[in-house]
Amino acid sequence: MAIATINPATGETLKTFEPLNDVEIAAKLDLAGLAFEHYRQTSFVERSHWLKAAADILEQEKAEFAKLMTLEMGKPISAAIAETEKCALVCRYYAEHAAGFLADVSVKTDGSNSFVRYQPLGAILAVMPWNFPFWQVFRFAAPTLMAGNVGLLKHASNVPQCALAIEDILQRAGFPQGVFQTLLIGAAKVADLMADDRVKAATLTGSEPAGASLAAASGKQLKKTVLELGGSDPFIVLESADIEAAVVAATTARMLNNGQSCIAAKRFIVAEAIADKFEKLLLDKFLALKVGDPMQPDTDLGPLATPDILQDLHQQVQAAVASGGKVLTGGQPLGDRPGNFYPPTIITDIPQDSPIAQEEFFGPVALLFRVPDIDAAIKLANATPFGLGASAWTTNDQERDRLITEIEAGAVFINGLVKSDPRLPFGGIKRSGYGRELSIQGIHEFVNVKTVWVK
Structure with a gap:
């Protein structure tokens, strides 16, 4: 599928994009790996500051972001404005609650000190759909970045300008270079990404076939996935x-x-x-x-x-x-x-x-x-x-x-x-997928739940 903005209200192709080649993809993966080594050491206070800054940008420029969503996938402009506002809400929610969600949890055992510690995994790949081109991404990005992971976004090919705008928002908010990157690539490249050791896990929102494909590719590499698929x-x-x-x-x-x-x-x-x-x-x-x-x-x-x-x-x-x-x-x-x-x-x-x-x-x-x-x-x-x-x-x-x-x-x-x-877990059962987004359950999906026992 071509990576292009095609106005669904008129059928007019407005802008086209050249997909990244293998060399460019490798460079972005390298950058993600380097960024993680530094970013994982940052404090919750720093991450919270950057995420709140992203919320400010979303609120201040919501009219422009809404027009971009409507232009690329056709949702009514009033709904697009509401979507932008909801993205700011989820950013503020995790900025305020992530430290508590990921705090050490003491457990009484036969050791002198036992506890559970939550630690980031690395680069998490998000394969996201076009229908909520900002919200689906921010509900992934907010908990993922607050947990100390770095994000790689493979967005739907018909919303490339939304994908680039989201990367720009997070960069302008102050997140270090490489912490969140958009990959303008086709779906055929996803399996190769999952086979790369620099990608540690993945989440996908989309169709059943897309979810099954990602789950199969991830399963071969024994990497965790969260899937939010269709519903009737x-x-x-x-x-x-x-x-x-x-x-x-x-x-x-x-x-x-x-x-x-x-x-x-x-x-x-x-x-x-x-x-x-x-x-x-x-x-x-x-x-x-x-x-x-x-x-x-x-x-x-x-x-x-x-x-x-x-x-x-x-x-x-x-x-x-x-x-x-x-x-x-x-x-x-x-x-x-x-x-x-x-x-x-x-x-x-x-x-x-x-x-x-x-x-x-x-x-x-x-x-x-x-x-x-x-x-x-x-x-x-x-x-x-x-x-x-x-x-x-x-x-x-x-x-x-x-x-x-x-x-x-x-x-x-x-x-x-x-x-x-944001306050409630979101996800499905049966062929609607597995795993959860949002709330405390969402931020716990892509962390190492580490048991610590000391005597």
């Missing part, structure tokens, strides 16, 4: 729920980032007793959404990131219809304008046991299912190879406890949409 998140609405609030959240949860989010609600599982009302209200909300230029602040839904994503999504919609699904609105690419636009779409009556019902729809398409009771709702929610997040709506305490306990996912949100929060 359920959004369960039971009879006792506040239906109006659920519909508002459902619309936001499905249309977030133009529908291109791993934790977006994708399968709406509604109790039969309230299904007609929910369907009507959801349809009204979808019909009211404004599709258009993502640079305009009143746009609700912009283009999909690439033509291939548009084509794949429409093929899934056609497969859903072929399996028996009924399109209530949308269902066809918007061919009356340039760019990769797909309308808000609702599909009902898909057979629950059809293969398409288990797939991830990465775009503004909602699949609506009716179930008789909570037992059927939980069974359908779990009938997918994914297990990232789940949203469930009820005011019944017994139902709430069952949903929390029985849904197979890395996160369950009751009466709210699924979101990531």
Whole structure:
């Protein structure tokens, strides 16, 4: 894939980049190794100062960074501004909490002094996606750099300017040279990077095939990975729920980032007793959404990131219809304008046991299912190879406890949409990946948990 900025709202190629050659890659790996030997000796106070400076830059220049994200991958400008602000938030969170998260932990044993010490590993490779081109990187970079590791970013090939901007932010914030570097390379180079002794571990956010490929390459080298992959998140609405609030959240949860989010609600599982009302209200909300230029602040839904994503999504919609699904609105690419636009779409009556019902729809398409009771709702929610997040709506305490306990996912949100929060661990189970980002669990992923025993 070419490394280029292609405006998804117009299809225009704006800027192209030459991928790094092997000599240039080797030089950056050498620089990362040298940087780590010095950087690992820096104090939490120094790292915190630099990370807070990065947060300041993000906040002060958020309008420009937001325009860059929207230009490269098409998210509405208001969402891009919010993403930049969230990046500043995660930087401040780890700047303030990392020292406590990584402090020695005393353990009483038969030794005179026993404790656990957390130490950095070295260069950590991050293979990151285009859909949240700043947030995905900063939620990796903030804990990784605070732990004393150095970062290497292989970003998606359609957001090269975002990748370079992030490196520039961290350099301007004061981090020493080589502590965080962007590698403008194609996916084919990742296996070679994992085979290099200078790369100690890797994290990837992306598709199942990408995750499997990285895990295989890392497994050959016995190197640790953290994977955050796809999701087909359920959004369960039971009879006792506040239906109006659920519909508002459902619309936001499905249309977030133009529908291109791993934790977006994708399968709406509604109790039969309230299904007609929910369907009507959801349809009204979808019909009211404004599709258009993502640079305009009143746009609700912009283009999909690439033509291939548009084509794949429409093929899934056609497969859903072929399996028996009924399109209530949308269902066809918007061919009356340039760019990769797909309308808000609702599909009902898909057979629950059809293969398409288990797939991830990465775009503004909602699949609506009716179930008789909570037992059927939980069974359908779990009938997918994914297990990232789940949203469930009820005011019944017994139902709430069952949903929390029985849904197979890395996160369950009751009466709210699924979101990531620096204070809470984030990640999935089953084919949605393994390991955790954010919170104390995230910063512990890429450290040596060293046992120390003294007598």
